[in-house]
Amino acid sequence: MAEVIRMPRLSDTMEEGNIISWLKKVGDKVDVGDILAEVETDKATMDLESFNEGVLLYIGKESGTVPVDEVIAIIGEKGEDVDALLKEAAVSAPATTNGVAKTEEVETIAAAPTTAPQNVPQPVPASSSSDQRIKASPLAKKMAADLSIPLASLKGSGEGGRIIKNDVLEAKSSGGASTVPVTAPVVSSYDDVQYGNIELSQMRKTIAKRLSESKFTAPHFYLTVEVDMANSMKMRKAANDKNGFKISFNDIIVKACAIALKKHPKVNASWHDTYITIHEEVNIGVAVAIEDGLIVPVLKNADWKPMSAISTEVKDLAGRAKIRKLSMDEMQGNTFTISNLGMFGIDEFTAIINPPSSCILAVSSIVQKPVVKNGELAVGNIMKLTLSCDHRVVDGASGATFLNTVKAHLENPLQMLI
Numbered sequence: 001m002a003e004v005i006r007m008p009r010l011s012d013t014m015e016e017g018n019i020i021s022w023l024k025k026v027g028d029k030v031d032v033g034d035i036l037a038e039v040e041t042d043k044a045t046m047d048l049e050s051f052n053e054g055v056l057l058y059i060g061k062e063s064g065t066v067p068v069d070e071v072i073a074i075i076g077e078k079g080e081d082v083d084a085l086l087k088e089a090a091v092s093a094p095a096t097t098n099g100v101a102k103t104e105e106v107e108t109i110a111a112a113p114t115t116a117p118q119n120v121p122q123p124v125p126a127s128s129s130s131d132q133r134i135k136a137s138p139l140a141k142k143m144a145a146d147l148s149i150p151l152a153s154l155k156g157s158g159e160g161g162r163i164i165k166n167d168v169l170e171a172k173s174s175g176g177a178s179t180v181p182v183t184a185p186v187v188s189s190y191d192d193v194q195y196g197n198i199e200l201s202q203m204r205k206t207i208a209k210r211l212s213e214s215k216f217t218a219p220h221f222y223l224t225v226e227v228d229m230a231n232s233m234k235m236r237k238a239a240n241d242k243n244g245f246k247i248s249f250n251d252i253i254v255k256a257c258a259i260a261l262k263k264h265p266k267v268n269a270s271w272h273d274t275y276i277t278i279h280e281e282v283n284i285g286v287a288v289a290i291e292d293g294l295i296v297p298v299l300k301n302a303d304w305k306p307m308s309a310i311s312t313e314v315k316d317l318a319g320r321a322k323i324r325k326l327s328m329d330e331m332q333g334n335t336f337t338i339s340n341l342g343m344f345g346i347d348e349f350t351a352i353i354n355p356p357s358s359c360i361l362a363v364s365s366i367v368q369k370p371v372v373k374n375g376e377l378a379v380g381n382i383m384k385l386t387l388s389c390d391h392r393v394v395d396g397a398s399g400a401t402f403l404n405t406v407k408a409h410l411e412n413p414l415q416m417l418i
Contacts, residue, residue, distance in 0.1 A: 002076025003052045004089045007066045010041045010328065016067045017041055018202045024056050030075050037072075040202045044295075044324045044331075047141075050075065058082045065202075136163035143168040145325060203293045211352045218271070218358075218390040222350050223399050227410050229366050229381045235413045243308070249383075250286070250340050251311040253363055255416050256409040258282050258302035261336055264402040268335045270356035271393050285334030285354060286314055288321040295321040296354055298334045307416075338363060348384045358393035361406075362386040383410075 007017050020038040024030060035047045036056075058074035066072055071089050074082055136144070136151055140163045144151050149171050156163035200208075232252050240246050261268040261282045269278045282303040285296040297317035302310065320326050339351040340363040351362040364384045371380030385406065389399045409416050 002054070002057065002074055002080045002082075002085055004071055004085060005036070005050075005052075005073040005075060006069050007039075007072050008048075009068045010039070010046055014041050014068060014202075014206075016065045016202070018065045019061055019063050019072070020045065021063065022059060026056055026059055028056050030054055030056050044326060044328075058086070135161060140164050140168050144171075145323070147172055148323075201292050203295075207293050210355065214353050214355055218353055218355075219392060220350075220353065220388050221391050221396065221399075222386055222388055223396070223403050224348065224384055224386045225403050225407050227383045227385060227407050228371065229383050229410060232410050232413045233366075233381060239307070245308060245311055247307050247311050248314075249342065249366070250338070250363070251307050251314060252410065252413060252416075253340070253361075253406075254284055254286065254299065254302060254310050254314065254338060255305075255307050256406045256413075257336060257338060257361060258284060258305075259409060259416060260402050260405040262303050263405055264398065266398050267359055267389075267394055267402045269358050269393050270335065271358055271390055276393055279335040281333075281335065283333050283335045285337040285357065286318070287337065287339040287351075287354070288318045290322050290324075295324075295326065295331065296334060296337060297321050297326055297330050298332065300333065337361070342366065342383070348386060350386050351388050353388050353390055358390040359399065359402075360388045362388065 010017065018040040020040055022037045023035050024037075030036070030050050031053050032051060034050045036050050037048045039046050039048055052075045054075045055078045056073060057076050057078075057080060058071075060066065060070065060072040071086065074085055076085075135156060136154075141151065143165060144154070144163075147168065149168060151163060154163050154167050154171055155161075157167055229249070232249065236247055236249065236252060261284075265278050268282060269276055281301055284299045284302045286299060288295050288297060297320075299305075299310065299313055299317065305313070317326065317330060320330075334354065334357050337351075337354040337357045337360040339360060341349060342363055342365040345365050347367060348364050349362050351360045353360050362385070364386075366381050366383045368379055369382050370377055371382065372378070373380070385403065387399055387403050389396075
């Protein structure tokens with residue numbers, strides 16, 4: 001019996017998906033596990049995997065945006081009446097999405113990842129946005145992503161220059177696999193700027209929509225403190241000289257915020273129309289800039305983790321964020337967010353709250369400037385922290401005491417090791 005495939009909701013904020021390309025065409029045989037199409041969501045580019053077997057009888061749209069729940073394909077037996085199935089599908093358009101009532105969907109997805117129903121294609125993160133334009137088999141793409149081999153570095157030996165499994169295996173045997181580097185956010189040079197009108201990606205549409213809603217719905221207010229980072233700088237140097245891994249200033253800030261959030265749980269909260277949720281878990285989102293916009297991977301239970309674990313996990317999350325390989329669970333559930341522009345030499349800035357968080361911390365660069373210590377003028381290493389707060393959830397006093405706790409831990413970092 002034919003199965004109707006609808007555009008699934010692949011993230012809690014997704015309202016439509018952008019079909020990049022179909023890897024199957026009408027008339028092709030489809031087996032369970034085959035990749036049907038590449039779909040760009042608001043957070044990542046996903047491969048849609050089939051849970052059905054049969055023949056691809058119908059494709060709703062070859063490329064472009066499709067609303068969630070709209071029919072995108074039909075898989076069944078050769079010769080089945082597609083028109084009758086489409087009429088039936090239109091009449092029985094689901095009041096639910098992926099088996100979850102729409103009114104409860106966001107809350108349910110945020111609580112825990114669920115198993116996809118049989119009729120919903122399985123989302124699998126694609127290797128990278130740039131890889132979408134490279135001809136490669138789905139298996140080759142997945143293998144290259146798992147081995148961290150850029151598809152652009154491979155020469156395809158398949159039909160029409162298509163990259164196939166053997167090309168990836170050959171690159172692996174010749175040492176082509178490499179670790180994804182964690183670098184500063186992508187900055188375009190004049191040579192690669194595209195002038196004129198630029199079509200919006202799903203990610204850019206969602207960034208515009210969600211942050212506009214946040215800025216104009218949540219009443220923001222801002223608190224700024226100056227932090228003397230001298231002791232944190234000494235601790236970081238000692239730790240990095242002694243251990244084989246490298247702790248960044250951002251890792252230290254994440255740990256300081258995690259401890260402070262446990263001490264001030266009213267800041268670790270989110271707003272709902274009729275209630276406020278104070279979260280027991282401390283899940284810190286770390287903003288990562290990529291070519292298409294901004295991704296916020298989430299470090300879960302950050303208060304339980306030592307700095308070494310925070311350092312390792314943040315590097316892993318940031319590295320995979322840059323190649324769009326994060327799972328949906330790794331990009332949701334944040335209870336607090338950190339945005340760091342210190343690497344760009346920014347002295348001070350304010351950030352827009354990233355829902356469902358009620359606060360976001362803007363981290364600036366460490367600047368040498370004159371300070372007074374023990375009644376004498378000295379050179380200090382000063383960093384400004386600006387906390388954006390949703391006044392519906394966090395009052396001025398609550399935000400101020402939280403920020404001063406973060407400041408105290410950064411100025412006396414040994415407290416965080418006790």
